[in-house]
Amino acid sequence: MLATLAAAVPATIPSPDRGVWHLGPIPIRAYALCIIAGIGIALWWGERRLVARGGRPGTVLDVAVWAVPFGLVGGRLYHVATDWHVYFGPGGDPLGALQIWNGGLGIWGAIALGGVGAWIGCRRHGVPLPIFADAVAPGIVVAQAVGRLGNWFNQELYGEPTTLPWGLEIYRRVDPATGLEDALGGVALDPTPIAVVHPTFLYELVWNLAVAAVVVLADRRFRLGHGRAFAVYVAGYTLGRFFIEMMRTDPATRVLGDLRINVVVSAVVFAGAVAYLALAPKGREEFAQPDPPAGSETTEREDA
Structure with missing residues (x-):
């Protein structure tokens, strides 16, 4: 029976044969669906x-109406800024900087500019930003985990070749109409993999789920407040990203000799999160959100 089970389990992880489906002239992109699903989970859990x-x-x-658009713009700006040569270097494609549907969102830019949007939304609705950040922290990191599934569909963000049983199969994708190679929009017609690699997107997905669990458990045990639950998320995420980033083989901007820029940013942000945890007030603040002013948009919506 064990031999039968072992034979039934694949020796490697296959990639999807495509990341885009077409509903008539409309492309349905798995990457976008994963991002939308992740945002939905973050909103639902953060609300609770x-x-x-x-x-x-x-x-x-209400706050997400501000935070999500700001975050998407910030994530794209960070990606374009750190991989500027892809778009503005020799042979680059400047218009590609606008094509967010092809992948490419930097979490650091998303958190930074998304935080600005959240601050605006929180001020408008009478919620201190640290309280809001603590509430949405585990949902954000789960949303990141779900978003990583989009990298699986896109066959991107993987590592060196491996013989481990969880190696990821990478296929050559082509445009069926022309036979020309199309890594993002094409279809894998040949089931023979061209490489078997470390699925670093999967490592980060699993790590993110573990970080979400740590945030929830620490929050319950220590009644984290004043932004400290969010700091636990940031510290946990950057700790894992530091090591996983070094495993990736996709092109990246190099700094300080030959370090990927996201390795350096992870280390800096991790240090900042740990410092915040050490210096922030302990315990959880008391909070009762004030009712909106009479005649406001929020009041009208709640009375409808």
């Missing part, structure tokens, strides 16, 4: 956690 902390139902969605 904020209400438990004294927030009004619907506030997370």
